[in-house]
Amino acid sequence: MAGLLKLEVVTPVKYVVSEDVEIVMAPGTLGEFGVLSGHTPFLTSLKPGRINYKDSSGKERTIFVSGGFSEALPDRVTILAESAERRRDIDIDRARAALERAQQRLAEEKAENISFERAKAAMYRAIERIRIAETKGM
Amino acid sequence: MASLKEVQQKISSVKKTRQITKAMNMVATSRLRGAQTAMEAFRPYAEKFSEVLGNIADKAGGNASPLLTPRNEVNSVNIVLMTSDRGLCGGFNVNLMEAAEELMNEKVSQGIDVSFTNFGKKGRDRCRNNKLQITNQYLNVVGGKFGFNVASTSGQELIDGFLDGSFDEVYVVYATFQGIAAQPPVIKKLLPIPIIETAETDTDEDQPYLAEHIIEPSPNELLNEMLPKNVFIQIFNALLETSTSEHAARMKAMDNATKACNDMIENLTLAYNKARQAAITMELMDIIGGAEALKG
Numbered sequence: 001m002a003g004l005l006k007l008e009v010v011t012p013v014k015y016v017v018s019e020d021v022e023i024v025m026a027p028g029t030l031g032e033f034g035v036l037s038g039h040t041p042f043l044t045s046l047k048p049g050r051i052n053y054k055d056s057s058g059k060e061r062t063i064f065v066s067g068g069f070s071e072a073l074p075d076r077v078t079i080l081a082e083s084a085e086r087r088r089d090i091d092i093d094r095a096r097a098a099l100e101r102a103q104q105r106l107a108e109e110k111a112e113n114i115s116f117e118r119a120k121a122a123m124y125r126a127i128e129r130i131r132i133a134e135t136k137g138m
Numbered sequence: 139m140a141s142l143k144e145v146q147q148k149i150s151s152v153k154k155t156r157q158i159t160k161a162m163n164m165v166a167t168s169r170l171r172g173a174q175t176a177m178e179a180f181r182p183y184a185e186k187f188s189e190v191l192g193n194i195a196d197k198a199g200g201n202a203s204p205l206l207t208p209r210n211e212v213n214s215v216n217i218v219l220m221t222s223d224r225g226l227c228g229g230f231n232v233n234l235m236e237a238a239e240e241l242m243n244e245k246v247s248q249g250i251d252v253s254f255t256n257f258g259k260k261g262r263d264r265c266r267n268n269k270l271q272i273t274n275q276y277l278n279v280v281g282g283k284f285g286f287n288v289a290s291t292s293g294q295e296l297i298d299g300f301l302d303g304s305f306d307e308v309y310v311v312y313a314t315f316q317g318i319a320a321q322p323p324v325i326k327k328l329l330p331i332p333i334i335e336t337a338e339t340d341t342d343e344d345q346p347y348l349a350e351h352i353i354e355p356s357p358n359e360l361l362n363e364m365l366p367k368n369v370f371i372q373i374f375n376a377l378l379e380t381s382t383s384e385h386a387a388r389m390k391a392m393d394n395a396t397k398a399c400n401d402m403i404e405n406l407t408l409a410y411n412k413a414r415q416a417a418i419t420m421e422l423m424d425i426i427g428g429a430e431a432l433k434g
Contacts, residue, residue, distance in 0.1 A: 010183045012286040012374055013176070030354045043190065044354040045363050069364065071190055071351075080187055082286055082367075 005037040006076035007053055009063060009084050016084045017063065022054040024077050026070050035072045042072040048125045050132055051079065062087045064132050066125055090133040099126035142417065145410040149403060156399035162226065163392035169281070170385035177315070177378045184371055191364050197357040205297065205365045208330045209306040214251035216273060216296065216305040217241060218328065220312040220376055221261035222281050222384040228394075230313065230321065230387035231260040234380075237323040238311040242270075253305065255296065257377065273299065280377060281384045289374035290367075297366055300329045312376035313383035318390060321383035328372055331365060 007024055009017040024035045027049030035042075051063045068081035102123035109116040219238045221231045238261070242252045253271040256262035258280045265272050274295055279288050296308050308329040313321040353360055 010186055012180050012183045012289075012371070014179050015182065028354055041351040042354075043194065043351045043360065045360055069187075069190060069360075078186055078190075080183060080190070082290070 003037045004056055005035065005039075005074075007079075008076065009051070009065070009079045009081065011081050011084050016081075016086065020056045022056065022058070025052040026077075026079065027051070027065070028070070035077050038074050039072045039077075040074070043069070045069050046079070046081070048121070048128055050128065051084075062132050062135065064090060064129050085129075087132050087135070090129050092130060092133045095126045095129035095133065098122060099130065102126060142410065142413050145406055145413060149406045149410065152399050152402050152406065156396055156403070159392045159395040159399060163389055163396060166385045166389040166392060170382065170389055172283075173281075173378065173382040173385055174315075177382055180375065180378060184375060187364075187367070187371060191361075191368055193351065194353070194357055194361050194364060197351075197353065203358075203362050203365050204301060205329060205369075206331050206333075212250055212306040214253065214305045215245050215307045215309065216253050216255055216299065218255040218292075218296070218308065218310040218312075218373070218376075219257070219261040219265070220280060220310070220380040221256075221258035222380075223259040223277060224281070225260065226391060227384055227388035228391035230384060230391075231258075233321075234311060234313055234323045235261055235264050237325060241309060241311065241325055255292065257292075257380070273304075281381050284377065284381075286370070286374055289377060290370045293366065293370040293373050296329065296373075297369060305329075310373065310376050312380045313387075315379050315382040315386060318386050321387055326372070326376070328369060331368065 004020040004022060005024070007017055007019060007021045008015070022036070025032060026035070027047045028044040029047050030044070032049075033042075033044070046065055046068050048067045049065065051065055052060060053063075054060050064085050064087070065079065065081040066083045068079060068084075070077065070079045102119045105119040106116065106123065109119060217238055219234065221234050225231070238254075245252050251271075253273045254261075254265045255273055256265060256275040259277050262272065262275050262277065274292065276288065276292055299305050300308060307327065310326050310328050311323060312326075314324050315321055
């Protein structure tokens with residue numbers, strides 16, 4: 001078993017996670033990737049989605065990220081996200097409301113508009129949050 | 139000399155004012171603490187981000203993005219002016235507005251059009267009164283609780299404006315928090331983004347220099363994604379600093395006001411006692427005079 005690596009998830013308003021973990025899975029723009037200790041230096045942007053990791057006691061945990069950047073080094077992974085929430089911190093009612101709003105906007109806007117793109121992104125974020133929050137156990 | 143009753147009324151009115159200034163001082167103190175915490179919470183993100191950005195800028199090289207490229211001819215400038223929504227904070231807003239106006243006058247004298255993006259009611263009102271062009275305004279942000287989305291929405295507007303040629307340069311005027319007593323205004327160029335300092339490689343001499351990063355997608359693409367975020371970060375930072383400064387300035391102003399109230403109350407009490415003593419003496423004189431007369 002490889003050693004532990006330090007996972008740090010940082011947003012402009014707080015440190016979401018700072019702990020030693022066994023493995024991290026994160027949603028890169030070019031595809032999901034996993035990091036174990038000893039990873040080669042790696043820098044990528046992230047899509048909105050989920051970060052899964054196994055903490056030092058072997059428990060699997062999930063965090064939502066709204067996109068951002070990730071830097072992996074042999075002994076640590078730093079994730080810079082505009083917003084990120086642990087599964088238990090997700091506000092599911094808010095996510096549902098956001099989903100509804102986004103769908104409404106998508107129905108009204110024309111596909112060429114920028115606001116269409118923004119609404120689409122908002123919808124993805126909301127769906128991902130709801131999915132994570134509704135996953136039981138872990 | 140004012141009558142006893144008048145002095146008494148004056149004292150009680152000053153006491154009421156003091157109650158208010160004291161309460162405002164305490165509110166500002168607690169808000170200041172909150173704002174400072176928010177500033178501290180943001181620091182790790184900002185530091186890490188600029189580290190990664192410096193790293194990437196190194197590899198992308200040169201003028202990879204239009205956001206980095208200065209315009210040959212500058213015809214219009216947008217000034218992002220951050221002030222508070224509310225007054226009663228001493229010279230805080232005036233200092234900021236004067237800094238912005240100085241910058242504006244300098245640009246105008248060079249024949250450049252100037253427009254404003256206003257954060258905060260005070261600056262907005264002043265721009266409006268002076269019939270200046272306001273492209274955007276965001277109220278109820280500074281001094282309150284706000285999220286990163288405020289910075290990204292407003293930042294996106296500025297970037298859009300810069301890219302479509304509405305303005306050739308964007309500056310931000312905000313207050314820096316240097317402690318309770320000093321919140322000097324500063325002017326910072328937001329767009330085009332000034333040259334990014336590349337990551338220093340000689341800082342950790344003990345560590346062997348890490349192998350090149352693998353970068354996905356390409357360094358250029360990643361840089362193009364990070365640069366707008368860098369602008370948002372600058373705005374967010376400026377907002378945090380201005381909010382913290384506002385509370386600090388208000389705290390100080392209210393502290394001074396409370397002290398002034400105390401002085402006034404002291405003086406008025408003195409005047410009141412004097413007047414009362416004079417009245418007593420007068421009455422005594424009357425009585426004594428009357429008694430003397432009766433003795434005859």
